Amino acid sequence: MIDTHAHLDFSQFDKDRDEVISTCKKNGVQFIINIGVDLKSSLAGIKLAEKYDFIYATVGFHPHDAKNLTDSAFDELQKLATHPKVVGIGEIGLDFYRNLSPVKLQEKAFIKQLDLAKKLNLPVVLHIRKALDQAYEILHRRGHGQGILHAFPGDKSYAIEGIDMGYYIAFGGPITYPNSRGPAVAGSIPISRILTETDCPYLPPQKYRGKRNQPDYVRYVIEKLVEVFPKYIFEDIRRITIKNAGRVFNIPVDDTPMLVYKIGKSLYINLTGRCTNNCYFCPKNHGFHVAGHNLKLNREPDEKEILQKMSEQDNYNEIVFCGLGEPTLRADLMLSLAKSLKEKKTPIRLNTNGQGNLINKTDLSKKMAGLIDIVNVSLNAHDEKTYNGICQPQFGEKVFDKVIDFARRCKQMGINTIFSVVDIPEIEIEACKKIADNIGIPLRVRKYAP
Ligand code: SF4
Numbered sequence: 001m002i003d004t005h006a007h008l009d010f011s012q013f014d015k016d017r018d019e020v021i022s023t024c025k026k027n028g029v030q031f032i033i034n035i036g037v038d039l040k041s042s043l044a045g046i047k048l049a050e051k052y053d054f055i056y057a058t059v060g061f062h063p064h065d066a067k068n069l070t071d072s073a074f075d076e077l078q079k080l081a082t083h084p085k086v087v088g089i090g091e092i093g094l095d096f097y098r099n100l101s102p103v104k105l106q107e108k109a110f111i112k113q114l115d116l117a118k119k120l121n122l123p124v125v126l127h128i129r130k131a132l133d134q135a136y137e138i139l140h141r142r143g144h145g146q147g148i149l150h151a152f153p154g155d156k157s158y159a160i161e162g163i164d165m166g167y168y169i170a171f172g173g174p175i176t177y178p179n180s181r182g183p184a185v186a187g188s189i190p191i192s193r194i195l196t197e198t199d200c201p202y203l204p205p206q207k208y209r210g211k212r213n214q215p216d217y218v219r220y221v222i223e224k225l226v227e228v229f230p231k232y233i234f235e236d237i238r239r240i241t242i243k244n245a246g247r248v249f250n251i252p253v254d255d256t257p258m259l260v261y262k263i264g265k266s267l268y269i270n271l272t273g274r275c276t277n278n279c280y281f282c283p284k285n286h287g288f289h290v291a292g293h294n295l296k297l298n299r300e301p302d303e304k305e306i307l308q309k310m311s312e313q314d315n316y317n318e319i320v321f322c323g324l325g326e327p328t329l330r331a332d333l334m335l336s337l338a339k340s341l342k343e344k345k346t347p348i349r350l351n352t353n354g355q356g357n358l359i360n361k362t363d364l365s366k367k368m369a370g371l372i373d374i375v376n377v378s379l380n381a382h383d384e385k386t387y388n389g390i391c392q393p394q395f396g397e398k399v400f401d402k403v404i405d406f407a408r409r410c411k412q413m414g415i416n417t418i419f420s421v422v423d424i425p426e427i428e429i430e431a432c433k434k435i436a437d438n439i440g441i442p443l444r445v446r447k448y449a450p
């Protein structure tokens with residue numbers, strides 16, 4: 001787990017700081033970002049980061065302390081910002097709720113530190129309270145679109161606007177409070193833009209309300225996010241939020257390419273990165289990651305490697321040939337694996353672009369019968385022209401009908417066959433439903449997360 005917003009240097013931890021840190025490590029906290037609020041705390045955060053390899057620091061002046069950001073303090077801050085374990089500028093922003101610094105000075109300090117972050121190419125950790133419109137106006141004008149909206153104070157529309165500017169949204173203890181709007185906001189944005197934080201010693205989760213917060217309590221934030229995104233389990237959200245933070249702060253999170261990977265209770269087998277389509281929304285065109293897994297293969301695996309990797313996994317109730325390539329490009333391997341996995345009695349699914357017959361120049365559905373239990377065919381459009389525009393198939397312009405024909409044949413062979421589409425604007429879902437209904441195949445509409 002990662003706590004992207006901790007204040008372990010604060011006096012509330014003076015009596016047992018090292019003990020808390022080692023407890024957090026023991027309880028599965030892999031990274032902590034300690035956040036500066038003034039020069040003293042920024043320096044203290046750096047000292048902690050020097051002492052513990054899994055702690056990193058940000059440096060900055062909180063809007064409460066904006067009045068103390070003198071020229072000499074700013075010079076000092078700039079020096080601190082070049083420390084190798086400093087991974088961001090923050091927390092900075094506007095706080096018109098408590099107004100502990102005059103508004104004008106808050107704005108000046110905010111802009112100055114945004115410019116510093118831009119100059120050093122570091123992300124910003126943003127603290128905004130009762131000042132979203134004013135802060136967003138400044139961010140649109142002066143921000144570089146890298147960083148985090150911490151303790152997110154807004155509603156869904158502000159979250160989307162923040163994401164559109166390039167920022168990630170961090171959720172902490174308050175998301176666990178009854179009546180919190182956090183879960184609804186989180187559910188309205190892509191999981192790939194969500195981070196976990198505590199703001200410890202403040203804002204503990206519901207279970208510890210009134211007590212001191214600490215980094216390993218991000219567990220409760222993850223548990224809440226699992227409720228918000230039911231297709232994921234704890235391990236998924238844990239992995240995804242660490243990867244997200246790795247991208248924001250450029251910290252060394254594990255990013256090993258996966259031959260075999262789990263999402264929820266499904267075990268996926270990544271046979272190839274090649275595909276006969278080039279859909280514009282394919283994650284391949286946006287960094288090769290799916291649900292926090294790196295699917296970019298350096299080379300194509302063989303059967304032995306895959307079986308070896310599979311033997312390291314347990315607790316799954318489905319095996320899926322998927323990845324970011326078209327599995328039927330390696331049909332022989334897929335069928336041979338399916339044969340050897342059959343004795344496990346775990347259902348086997350194929351996610352395909354439906355071009356298996358074209359690719360293999362044979363009726364693949366016949367060979368799949370009895371080996372593949374479920375086929376999920378990406379229909380991806382309601383007609384040929386739209387399909388060609390979205391998918392840019394290598395097989396030319398007459399592919400769409402072949403995809404439908406493949407699905408029909410799979411169904412005829414007794415394979416449980418499903419069509420899927422992504423709900424992008426150019427696809428007419430009703431027309432897709434009609435195509436699916438005509439051949440008696442159910443249609444699944446997947447949410448598009450840009
Ligand atoms: S069919 Fe799937 S793997 Fe192939 S390009 Fe489209 S989205 Fe990517």
Ligand SMILES: [Zn+2]
Nearest residue numbers: 005035091199
């Ligand atoms: Zn804070």
